[in-house]
Amino acid sequence: MVAGICAGALAAAVLAVGGGDGAGGYSMRTDAQFAPPGAFVxxxxxxxxxxxxxxxxxxxxxxxxxxxxxxxxxxxxxxxKPGHAYGVHVHKKPCAADPMAAGGHYQHVVSSQAHHVNAENEVWLDFTADERGAGQARAQHSWGFRQGEAASVVIHDAPGSKGGRVGCFTVPFGWVA
Structure with a gap:
């Protein structure tokens, strides 16, 4: 019922299918250190x-x-950056040297109408970094991703639906089959 991950993510991922939350559930955790595009590593x-x-x-x-x-x-x-407020969203495509390559926000109901750009229809993980530059956020939805339509998390320089792209992480999200 639930299944895959997108291949090619250059990060360590721990995957468990059918674990933790009942038969057919899915969980994934991945992490990485940020590097500029074109870095040697x-x-x-x-x-x-x-x-x-x-x-x-x-x-x-x-x-x-x-x-x-x-x-x-x-x-x-x-x-x-300590004390800075960031906007973070799941985006449709993987990261690349061009910040715009990650495409737009993943939307449960795909629409160009402004009333669909919100935390209920998209995955928003906005946060403010603490004095050490750490932060965290969680989003929960009754729906899952469609196959091949969620591939990265983009960090924006301001919370909400707008803001420049300052970081991007390619993520092997699972989807609903």
Whole structure:
């Protein structure tokens, strides 16, 4: 009923299918250190703004999905700019050197109408970094991702639905079959 991950993520991922939340559930946890595009040591986590997302800062994303498709996404970060408020969303495509390559926000109900751009129809993980540059957020939804339509977490320089892209992490999200 629930199944896969997208291949090619350059990060350590721990996957468990059928574990934790009943038969057919899915859970995944992956983490990486941010590096600039073109760095000698490649990373699934890219920084586009070294002041807000310094190289070697860290991100972890966890997804849990029930056999019925309800999904929880949790994100933790360390090493970011202390006291800064960030917007974070699940995006449609993997990260690349061009910050726009990750495409738009994943939407449960796909729409260009403004009233569909919200935390109920998208996965928003906004947070403010503490005095050490750490932060975390969690989003829970009764729906799951469609296959191949959720591939990254993008960090924006401001909370909400707008803001420049300052970091991106390619994530092997699972989907509802």
């Amino acid at each position: 490649r990373s699934a986590a890219l920084t586009y703004d070294m002041k807000l997302v310094p190289a070697a800062s860290w991100i972890e994303v966890e997804q849990r999905m029930t056999s019925g498709g309800a999904t929880s996404v949790r994100m933790r970060v360390t090493g970011l």
